[in-house]
Amino acid sequence: MPVSTLSPLVRKLQLWSALDGAEQEAVLALPHKVERVDGSKYLVREDDKPTHSCLMLSGFAICHKIVGDGSRSISAVQMKGDVVDLQNSLLGVADHNVQTLTQTEVAFIPRQAIMDLAVRCPKVGLAMWYDTLVDGSMFREWIANISRRDAITRLGHIICEFGLRLEYAGLGSRTSYELPMTQEQLADATGLTAVHVNRSLKELEARGLITRTVRSVGVADWDRLEKAADFSARYLHLREPNNPLQ
Amino acid sequence: MPVSTLSPLVRKLQLWSALDGAEQEAVLALPHKVERVDGSKYLVREDDKPTHSCLMLSGFAICHKIVGDGSRSISAVQMKGDVVDLQNSLLGVADHNVQTLTQTEVAFIPRQAIMDLAVRCPKVGLAMWYDTLVDGSMFREWIANISRRDAITRLGHIICEFGLRLEYAGLGSRTSYELPMTQEQLADATGLTAVHVNRSLKELEARGLITRTVRSVGVADWDRLEKAADFSARYLHLREPNNPLQ
DNA sequence: CGCCGGTTTGAGTCCATTCAAGAGGAGTGG
DNA sequence: CCACTCCTCTTGAATGGACTCAAACCGGCG
Numbered sequence: 001m002p003v004s005t006l007s008p009l010v011r012k013l014q015l016w017s018a019l020d021g022a023e024q025e026a027v028l029a030l031p032h033k034v035e036r037v038d039g040s041k042y043l044v045r046e047d048d049k050p051t052h053s054c055l056m057l058s059g060f061a062i063c064h065k066i067v068g069d070g071s072r073s074i075s076a077v078q079m080k081g082d083v084v085d086l087q088n089s090l091l092g093v094a095d096h097n098v099q100t101l102t103q104t105e106v107a108f109i110p111r112q113a114i115m116d117l118a119v120r121c122p123k124v125g126l127a128m129w130y131d132t133l134v135d136g137s138m139f140r141e142w143i144a145n146i147s148r149r150d151a152i153t154r155l156g157h158i159i160c161e162f163g164l165r166l167e168y169a170g171l172g173s174r175t176s177y178e179l180p181m182t183q184e185q186l187a188d189a190t191g192l193t194a195v196h197v198n199r200s201l202k203e204l205e206a207r208g209l210i211t212r213t214v215r216s217v218g219v220a221d222w223d224r225l226e227k228a229a230d231f232s233a234r235y236l237h238l239r240e241p242n243n244p245l246q
Numbered sequence: 247m248p249v250s251t252l253s254p255l256v257r258k259l260q261l262w263s264a265l266d267g268a269e270q271e272a273v274l275a276l277p278h279k280v281e282r283v284d285g286s287k288y289l290v291r292e293d294d295k296p297t298h299s300c301l302m303l304s305g306f307a308i309c310h311k312i313v314g315d316g317s318r319s320i321s322a323v324q325m326k327g328d329v330v331d332l333q334n335s336l337l338g339v340a341d342h343n344v345q346t347l348t349q350t351e352v353a354f355i356p357r358q359a360i361m362d363l364a365v366r367c368p369k370v371g372l373a374m375w376y377d378t379l380v381d382g383s384m385f386r387e388w389i390a391n392i393s394r395r396d397a398i399t400r401l402g403h404i405i406c407e408f409g410l411r412l413e414y415a416g417l418g419s420r421t422s423y424e425l426p427m428t429q430e431q432l433a434d435a436t437g438l439t440a441v442h443v444n445r446s447l448k449e450l451e452a453r454g455l456i457t458r459t460v461r462s463v464g465v466a467d468w469d470r471l472e473k474a475a476d477f478s479a480r481y482l483h484l485r486e487p488n489n490p491l492q
Numbered sequence: 493c494g495c496c497g498g499t500t501t502g503a504g505t506c507c508a509t510t511c512a513a514g515a516g517g518a519g520t521g522g
Numbered sequence: 523c524c525a526c527t528c529c530t531c532t533t534g535a536a537t538g539g540a541c542t543c544a545a546a547c548c549g550g551c552g
Contacts, residue, residue, distance in 0.1 A: 068476035073390035139385030147437030191393030230314035
């Protein structure tokens with residue numbers, strides 16, 4: 001296991017807080033175990049008391065809840081570089097499920113080690129806090145998306161978000177990428193039904209806003225899609241590397 | 247201005263991290279300015295670059311966004327003891343609006359002072375991070391609420407949430423409290439329209455799940471409402487005082 | 493008293509859902 | 523190589539929950 005396994009984490013934290021050599025070392029030295037996990041496996045279940053957080057090294061995962069009538073709500077999609085489960089593991093009892101979409105590689109990091117590091121290296125703690133604040137920003141946008149946009153705008157919006165995030169993570173281009181979600185999963189992430197997602201995607205295509213093949217999305221005119229999807233990247237708080245906030 | 251103005255903040259942070267005397271002092275010593283703000287005033291607007299966070303001392307405020315077609319999405323309701331605007335002020339550019347619902351007293355704390363404190367007293371920083379994680383948990387539940395529950399369940403759920411939070415903040419009882427929101431605001435917090443909120447509240451009343459007067463809510467049988475509203479308090483991560491996580 | 497914001501009610505409409513069935517692809521096993 | 527299964531995607535028709543539009547009601551307040 002190379003010592004640089006956790007370097008995506010360092011990269012991410014550096015966006016927020018200028019870490020000196022010792023601090024970077026401390027992050028890289030976090031105890032962890034890398035595992036390959038199949039698709040559609042649970043990493044954490046609601047009500048669990050998880051002892052580890054995980055850093056996504058490859059693949060995709062979702063955060064979701066099952067409500068009373070059995071239907072599912074997806075609140076986030078995680079990809080390479082994202083730290084999932086800070087929410088769950090730090091707060092003690094998991095309030096949502098984390099499930100892989102595809103085969104993934106994840107680095108499991110003990111909860112206690114993260115807390116100790118945050119106390120020992122406050123600037124690292126600050127950066128992790130910032131990362132959580134960005135998660136919050138994304139949740140708020142999803143709330144707005146689900147509650148106040150129609151189906152077509154809503155789907156356009158999530159397509160824009162994925163495009164930017166995938167591009168930022170080096171997994172594709174915003175104008176052409178592989179979408180690792182079924183229409184049913186898209187439905188659960190947008191508060192729609194799979195049938196209506198299907199019809200709305202077709203409508204987006206008919207309007208010339210996107211092109212589709214099996215699981216890939218193409219965007220001919222990004223600006224036009226952004227406009228139609230009521231999308232603005234501000235809420236993602238994407239930052240250029242090597243330009244920490246402080 | 248008494249030195250104990252910020253004590254609600256100490257109380258809140260203590261839930262997560264056992265702070266020693268010096269750390270408590272450091273929190274209380276945060277520079278701040280207390281102001282009385284009228285109802286329906288903006289504390290922060292989207293796109294602002296706020297320089298302060300604010301601790302709510304009394305009254306109510308909401309976080310909201312206006313989407314492309316002009317409609318509004320409320321993502322959170324803040325009350326006494328809540329720190330609003332960490333999200334906005336720490337990340338630089340505000341991604342949502344914060345607006346008072348009622349007359350409020352707020353303590354404005356400079357963003358830089360909070361960041362400095364988090365670095366100087368890492369356990370305080372950790373506690374603030376935890377508080378942000380709880381916010382995230384609430385956002386996820388709201389996403390589930392808005393996307394996958396019908397109107398009646400959705401409203402019942404938010405009524406349960408407010409009951410518990412108000413009781414926890416010492417502002418009423420879960421079975422009888424003043425609700426500081428109009429039906430239009432409830433609509434924007436649940437992804438419904440004001441008209442449908444009205445009809446659904448009446449239906450909740452007709453089913454004997456709640457009683458209403460002008461702006462107050464009564465719950466005759468809490469357990470029955472919880473059940474009908476698919477409510478479980480887990481996501482609020484309410485903790486007993488004097489029992490820090492570590 | 494008249495205004496105003498909020499609540500209530502009715503009637504008609506529509507966006508998204510439900511139900512149902514067929515088509516396309518990938519994987520499995522005989 | 524084909525039959526079979528399973529999952530996802532696609533399409534049609536009918537339904538319904540929530541919306542829109544509109545008007546009346548109500549209490550507080552200048």
